[in-house]
Amino acid sequence: xxxxxxxxxxxxxxxxxxxxxxxxxxxxxxxxxxxxxxxxxxxxxxxxxxxxxxxxxxxxxxxxxxxxxxxxxxxxxxxxxxxxxxxxxxxxxxxxxxxxxxxxxxxxxxxxxxxxxxxxxxxxxxxxxxxxxxxxxxxxxxxxxxxxxxxxxxxxxxxxxxxxxxxxxxxxxxxxxxxxxxxxxxxxxxxxxxxxxxxxxxxxxxxxxxxxxxxxxxxxxxxxxxx
Numbered sequence: 001x002x003x004x005x006x007x008x009x010x011x012x013x014x015x016x017x018x019x020x021x022x023x024x025x026x027x028x029x030x031x032x033x034x035x036x037x038x039x040x041x042x043x044x045x046x047x048x049x050x051x052x053x054x055x056x057x058x059x060x061x062x063x064x065x066x067x068x069x070x071x072x073x074x075x076x077x078x079x080x081x082x083x084x085x086x087x088x089x090x091x092x093x094x095x096x097x098x099x100x101x102x103x104x105x106x107x108x109x110x111x112x113x114x115x116x117x118x119x120x121x122x123x124x125x126x127x128x129x130x131x132x133x134x135x136x137x138x139x140x141x142x143x144x145x146x147x148x149x150x151x152x153x154x155x156x157x158x159x160x161x162x163x164x165x166x167x168x169x170x171x172x173x174x175x176x177x178x179x180x181x182x183x184x185x186x187x188x189x190x191x192x193x194x195x196x197x198x199x200x201x202x203x204x205x206x207x208x209x210x211x212x213x214x215x216x217x218x219x220x221x222x223x224x225x226x227x
Contacts, residue, residue, distance in 0.1 A: 052119060064216065078172045094169060095171070099141045104189045105215050108216070111134040116183070120175075121178070122163075127204075129162060133193070135157075138154040
């Protein structure tokens with residue numbers, strides 16, 4: 001399944017994407033290091049002056065566990081490869097990050113992995129990626145596991161269409177000049193082995209349905225902007 005040109009045009013228009021330079025890290029490049037430093041400065045200013053409430057604070061409190069990544073870093077911008085070429089971000093490749101997690105409750109029966117931008121100019125944020133029914137025995141996702149028709153997701157895992165309308169990872173795409181957007185990359189532990197929800201379920205309905213089955217949560221937050 002591909003993002004149609006019409007849908008991409010609509011989302012691109014809605015998000016204001018297509019111009020500017022991403023504030024994000026790119027390993028091995030002096031220019032990227034400079035951009036990353038600028039991004040970190042932007043992020044610090046953002047946290048101090050413009051931070052919105054964590055959207056998960058509005059949900060019932062659950063224990064936290066640990067999620068780490070060799071691709072993205074908490075408190076740092078999304079690297080270029082994790083931005084969205086589909087939606088016109090220069091250099092964006094829509095490659096999902098590597099993730100590993102530990103310390104979750106023994107009662108965990110499955111996981112959900114997601115990426116959400118609550119500050120997207122839609123009135124309801126933007127779900128970039130949702131993977132459901134990840135078995136409790138899985139404790140990692142390799143980089144680019146969120147590819148279309150992925151062959152590296154754990155057996156039984158299902159990618160939802162997300163707000164882009166395609167079952168894959170769609171990279172970050174903050175509107176040019178709109179300031180820093182907080183990308184929440186989250187691993188959610190559930191007390192059920194399968195959500196029973198289909199790939200076409202909206203992000204909002206999906207998260208409403210899993211709320212009563214959520215027993216723990218781990219999150220990496222990547223504040224990212226496009227100049």
